[in-house]
Amino acid sequence: MSDMQVLRHAPIREQVANILRDAIVDQRLTPGQLLxxxxxxxxxxxxxxxxxxALRQLQAEGLVESRNGRGTCVTVISPATALQVYQxxxxxxxLAARLFAENGSDEDRAAFREAVAELADETERGADAAALLKAKSRAYDVLFRGxxxxxxxxxxxxLQHRVTRLRALTLAQEGRAQRSVVEVGAIVxxxxxxxxxxxxxxxxxxxxxxxxxxxAAVSDTPAAP
Structure with missing residues (x-):
């Protein structure tokens, strides 16, 4: 549980929000769970x-929700909401990929290739979900910045926090991480x-x-109690 402890030299509220956000994304705090x-x-x-x-901040991000006097719970991503995020x-x-292809510098392109190669390496070695999410986030950060x-x-x-939760769900599906690398390779x-x-x-x-x-994954997620 050492990774769940705040560091005293940083703003506490921000640290708590980061800790809880990470726990929600990797489902240590599960959809519908009362906090x-x-x-x-x-x-x-x-x-x-x-x-x-911190909970107020996460509520603004759509990661937690208040239940009419019953407390605060981890938001359950319904199929409808998930589809709206992807739409x-x-x-x-x-659009970002088009602009990157047309306007990105040589340094940007090299950084994107390197980030995607790192994602491919992590996938090939069977890295855990957290490592894959970080690798993919780095690749997209290069794309959007460039x-x-x-x-x-x-x-x-x-949208990033919701997208990361959904990405965790998709990468957990059999064979999806490998197919994702191929698809991102086409962008490269x-x-x-x-x-x-x-x-x-x-x-x-x-x-x-x-x-x-x-x-398919979200349709199997239990409904909120």
Missing amino acids: VERELCEMTSASRASVRE VRAPLEG CGNPVLHQTVQT AAVDARDGAAAQAAATAHVEEAARVMM
Whole structure:
């Protein structure tokens, strides 16, 4: 439980939010679970005030929700909500890939290739979900930062925590991590060819396939109590 303890030199509220966010993403805190403030204080070694502030932040991000006087619970991602996230994500990531292919610097392209190669290596060695999520997040961070549109990058960041939860669900499905590497590899090839249309099509197809896998996974998630 040492990774669940706050570090005293950093802002406590932010640390608590990060700890709980990570626990939600990797499902140590499961969908629909009631979050008891006393237990969260013990888990993080933080004050009740800091825990409450962190929960308010996570509620704004859509990761937790208040249940009409019954307390705060981890948000259950319904199939409808998950599909809506991917409906927004597909055109945004497609546009980012197009802009990256057309405008990214040589350094950006090299960084993207390196990040995707790292993702492929992690996948091949059978890395755990946390390592795969970090590797994939690094690749997308290069893509969005290098696309040359800060507004697009900021817009995508508002979805990032929900996307990460959904990505964890899809990568947990049999064979999905391997197929995902192939799909992202198609984006790399289009980017290296400076083919904006092909990069957009590859990125959109990748999201659409992830959405298909996600719908099957989320449909099996237990309903909120």
